[in-house]
Amino acid sequence: MRQSARTILALTRRTMNELVRVPTGALPGVLAPTIFMLGLSSVFGKAAELPGFHAPDFRTFIVPVGLIQGAGFTGAAIGVNLARDIEQGWFDRLLVAPVSRPSLLTGIVLSASLRALLPGTFLLCVAFALGVHWPGIDGLLIAYALFMGMAAAMACFAVAVALKFRTQQAAPLMQMGNFIASLFTVSYAPKALLAGWLATVATYNPVTYVLGGVRQGFVSEVTWQETWHAFAAVFGLVFLLSMLAMYGMSRVGVNE
Amino acid sequence: MSISLWRVSYALARRALRNSLRRPQFLAPLVIFPSLFLAVNVGGLHRSTDLPGFPAVHGFLDFQLAAALTQSLLLGGIAQGIAAALEIELGFFDRLAVAPIPRVAIVFGRLGATAVISAFQVAYFLILGLVFGAHVASGPGGALLTLVLGVLAGIGFGAIGQALALRARSAATLQGIFPLVFVILFISTAFFPRRLLESPIDTIARYNPLSYLADGIRNPIIATVDAKPVLEGLLAGGAITLFGVTVAVLALRGRLREA
Numbered sequence: 067m068r069q070s071a072r073t074i075l076a077l078t079r080r081t082m083n084e085l086v087r088v089p090t091g092a093l094p095g096v097l098a099p100t101i102f103m104l105g106l107s108s109v110f111g112k113a114a115e116l117p118g119f120h121a122p123d124f125r126t127f128i129v130p131v132g133l134i135q136g137a138g139f140t141g142a143a144i145g146v147n148l149a150r151d152i153e154q155g156w157f158d159r160l161l162v163a164p165v166s167r168p169s170l171l172t173g174i175v176l177s178a179s180l181r182a183l184l185p186g187t188f189l190l191c192v193a194f195a196l197g198v199h200w201p202g203i204d205g206l207l208i209a210y211a212l213f214m215g216m217a218a219a220m221a222c223f224a225v226a227v228a229l230k231f232r233t234q235q236a237a238p239l240m241q242m243g244n245f246i247a248s249l250f251t252v253s254y255a256p257k258a259l260l261a262g263w264l265a266t267v268a269t270y271n272p273v274t275y276v277l278g279g280v281r282q283g284f285v286s287e288v289t290w291q292e293t294w295h296a297f298a299a300v301f302g303l304v305f306l307l308s309m310l311a312m313y314g315m316s317r318v319g320v321n322e
Numbered sequence: 323m324s325i326s327l328w329r330v331s332y333a334l335a336r337r338a339l340r341n342s343l344r345r346p347q348f349l350a351p352l353v354i355f356p357s358l359f360l361a362v363n364v365g366g367l368h369r370s371t372d373l374p375g376f377p378a379v380h381g382f383l384d385f386q387l388a389a390a391l392t393q394s395l396l397l398g399g400i401a402q403g404i405a406a407a408l409e410i411e412l413g414f415f416d417r418l419a420v421a422p423i424p425r426v427a428i429v430f431g432r433l434g435a436t437a438v439i440s441a442f443q444v445a446y447f448l449i450l451g452l453v454f455g456a457h458v459a460s461g462p463g464g465a466l467l468t469l470v471l472g473v474l475a476g477i478g479f480g481a482i483g484q485a486l487a488l489r490a491r492s493a494a495t496l497q498g499i500f501p502l503v504f505v506i507l508f509i510s511t512a513f514f515p516r517r518l519l520e521s522p523i524d525t526i527a528r529y530n531p532l533s534y535l536a537d538g539i540r541n542p543i544i545a546t547v548d549a550k551p552v553l554e555g556l557l558a559g560g561a562i563t564l565f566g567v568t569v570a571v572l573a574l575r576g577r578l579r580e581a
Contacts, residue, residue: 098501105508108523112514116369238351245358254366264365 077173138244145224178221205283229314334431388540399479440476464542481566
């Protein structure tokens with residue numbers, strides 16, 4: 067148990083070191099969600115004037131999407147880093163070390179959650195500076211917990227992809243997963259304003275509920291119902307996708 | 323263009339095109355990401371056509387096709403830059419540099435491949451749009467005009483991508499400018515009409531050549547051809563291409579001097 071905790075801590079510290087020592091590598095992932103938030107709100111801002119659009123303004127409505135996207139970008143970056151480690155042989159050395167594979171996965175996934183704090187906090191600072199509605203302490207804490215959970219879920223997905231393809235060239239596939247999960251939801255408009263097919267997809271996409279949980283404090287008030295739906299969705303995603311990643315972990319080295 | 327320059331450019335274009343087709347993992351994102359964006363934009367904001375000031379269009383999909391196309395062509399420019407940077411990293415560029423060929427053919431050859439890929443991109447989005455209910459209001463002639471504008475823009479973006487590759491010499495650096503594509507698009511009229519953009523983006527969009535290019539590509543799709551936006555689009559596309567080719571050739575000269 068203690069050995070596992072030390073492994074998880076070491077892997078988390080390694081990811082954090084990357085941020086400090088190669089900041090340029092992390093810069094696009096930190097800036098991209100903010101660029102999207104600023105761009106989308108400047109371009110589609112007038113959409114908030116449509117009847118049925120219940121939000122103070124479009125920027126406030128779109129900030130939670132930026133948070134979820136930032137979490138997804140971070141998860142994908144963790145997957146790309148793992149693919150690089152596999153290509154360069156570093157991951158093979160981890161595999162022959164006396165460390166359990168669930169510990170390896172936990173270390174990688176936990177570092178994604180912590181790393182997501184950077185793009186999320188940067189985006190929120192810019193958003194609040196531009197006058198985005200303050201969600202309250204409870205709304206903010208729920209938002210942080212949920213987007214960190216989403217980063218863990220997306221990291222599990224990206225790890226599964228990295229272990230399957232074992233190359234950095236699979237990066238677009240990881241990004242695509244993030245893109246579909248975060249945008250095929252109520253990202254741009256309330257469900258009543260979506261096209262029929264997108265409303266249906268959004269209903270069955272669990273990220274819709276996570277987004278609803280992150281968004282609630284920004285656009286109205288925190289409610290118990292939205293909160294537990296969001297946490298149930300994020301826990302479900304982490305559970306299912308970690309099973310997928312663990313399956314990939316267990317297959318590494320078999321029949322090679 | 324001398325026969326030698328033409329023949330070498332043609333051979334290099336064929337090589338670049340074949341290489342691109344052999345690595346579909348580099349080509350697929352050029353259409354997949356803009357297609358996903360198109361789906362989300364249209365599905366999420368299709369009611370935007372009800373906004374006061376929105377031009378009369380058959381549907382929001384018709385309006386958004388030009389945005390997806392412009393985005394795809396910009397990504398294509400980066401992909402061509404990455405391919406050129408990989409050739410520098412892997413040493414193929416050095417072998418070309420010492421070969422008895424007109425050096426400028428290195429740039430023109432890849433631009434030839436870019437033109438063909440751009441034509442495919444335009445055709446893909448027009449077909450996608452028609453399948454999902456869009457209309458090309460100007461008919462086949464309008465579609466042809468969109469193709470011409472798209473290919474012209476694609477060549478320009480490809481040339482800029484090559485110039486960046488020749489300066490940076492690193493595929494990773496080119497990959498890092500990926501978010502810039504979105505910045506440039508967001509400060510143009512590619513996604514929304516200018517009169518509905520928030521300030522100060524509406525003012526910036528006025529001076530962004532990409533706005534005129536997107537509007538030029540869009541005009542034959544959403545209305546009967548209007549000379550003004552189409553000519554402005556051609557002018558913007560021509561200017562981008564002229565600028566791109568000039569900086570690419572200058573970057574090539576600089577690179578050869580250093581070699």
